[in-house]
Amino acid sequence: MTRLAITHLTLSHFRSHRKGAIDCDARPVAIYGPNGAGKTNILEAISLFSPGRGLRRASAEDMTRRPEALGWKLTGHLHSLDRLHEIEIWSESGAARQLRIDGKTAPQTALGRIARVLWLIPAMDRLWNEGAEGRRRFLDRMALSFFPAHAEAALAYEKSMRERNRLLKDQVRDAAWYGALESQMADAAEVIHANRLATIAYLASAQANAETAFPVADLSLIHAEGDMPDTAAALRAAFAESRPRDLMAGRTLIGPHRSDLDATFAAKGVPARDCSTGEQKALLISLILANGRALAAEFGAPPILLLDEVAAHLDATRRAALYDEICALGAQAWMTGTGPELFAELGERAQHLEVTEEGGLSKIRNLSLE
Missing domain, CATH: 3.40.50.300 (P-loop containing nucleotide triphosphate hydrolases)
Structure with missing residues (x-):
């Protein structure tokens, strides 16, 4: 091997x-x-x-x-x-x-x-009960294991979003200032979103095809604003349409930075956040092992x-x-x-x-x- x-x-x-x-x-x-x-x-x-x-x-x-x-x-x-x-x-x-x-x-x-390299540390034991940021990071680490360019897309998106947020905070309303930034954000967001969905599919397949002592987790990607556009063109249009709301909030309210990873204990049909501490730990271990099995095949x-x-x-x-x-x-x-x-x-x-x-x-x- x-x-x-x-x-x-x-x-x-x-x-x-x-x-x-x-x-x-x-x-x-x-x-x-x-x-x-x-x-x-x-x-x-x-x-x-x-x-x-x-x-x-x-x-x-x-x-x-x-x-x-x-x-x-x-x-x-x-x-x-x-x-x-x-x-x-x-x-x-x-x-x-x-x-x-x-x-x-x-x-x-x-x-x-x-x-x-994948890891599981005690700070992640409450992953399902705390904020969405930790779950996004958890998913992105797995996505990075399949798609090395995922890190570059995430960095490009964050850099452009920081600049856009600065404009929003300063109440800049000239559309010309936003166009290029939103185009860069949309291109990166399309890659991030696609990689996350592909990662969830890899994990689902790896869990379905394995005999394991650990519980299967049904995963899905959810968004704070409902369904997120999945093409760069649609994302550019969504960023432009959201500017009035974003100006009021002083920050960007749509995009992959607002996504969340949802998990359910498949055998019981219970959301991961409602599972016992031991079950939550077992679900995390199951996902790490599934990630490993999928990588053994892909990498x-x-x-x-x-x-x-x-x-x-x-x-x-x-x-x-x-x-x-x-x-x-x-x-x-x-x-x-x-x-x-x-x-x-x-x-x-x-x-x-x-x-x-x-x-x-x-x-x-x-x-x-x-």
Whole structure:
């Protein structure tokens, strides 16, 4: 099976890790240790091997180790579709992070062509009960895994919308000022909307064609303003028609930034927001696994999975089922927990790292090499 995996990772002055190195193979990686030892910081470092701001959405300055604040650096060996890439990611004195792939400077979006990284973190456990922004971000991360250009479309849309909102806030009424911006927004919005719908279709197919211990989620894309136009021409017309309302509000009221991801526990017909905490967690895990299965078919390899405190709200039976599905998928999953007992069902199918904190420094031991 073709694999996507990180087999070497070094961390220098990154968060709690003054200096750390991990060597591993493509199997799942179980990371355990006490709270505050730096386990999630390892997952955050790996999340930066994909486009975007990482699993904490932190600034480069926030990632530097304190009190030194010297900047930080990550290096890694990424195996992707039978090729080995050397990745360097760094920030100097809080500046925006920089990237080199195989010794050549590259934009962050270039990572989307060679890496697919998905994550599930405790902050997402209430995804179905909180605001639409988090659900859009969740859907867009999955869309990005299928369509690397999705990030560029989202950035183009946000940039043009910010400029349009500035005009609206300043009560500019001259239509000539809006035309070009709305055209750029419409072109990007068409791509964003199409990618989101295609992603939902991929996930539906992956869930329907799999035998899994986790519940199926029926997904749909809904919009604050009813049905959203799905072509650039219709979107341009809608933006123009909405200007009077938008001027009164001082912001753009239609577009993909007003969309929401709706989910239903299929077997029960219950909206995800009304499910129990355990059911909500299981639905999230189901979607991550479905995303992995779909990517294995579309990209050619399952994604790297980052599962922080994944055992929370899972009983032993469902925890074992999760590990079985990860291994069957062939994904390199980096998982954290407070103790080795949480990963007992994995046995030798995984590598085991112990992370401890000594004198304010995080220490990493690969127990599989001892």
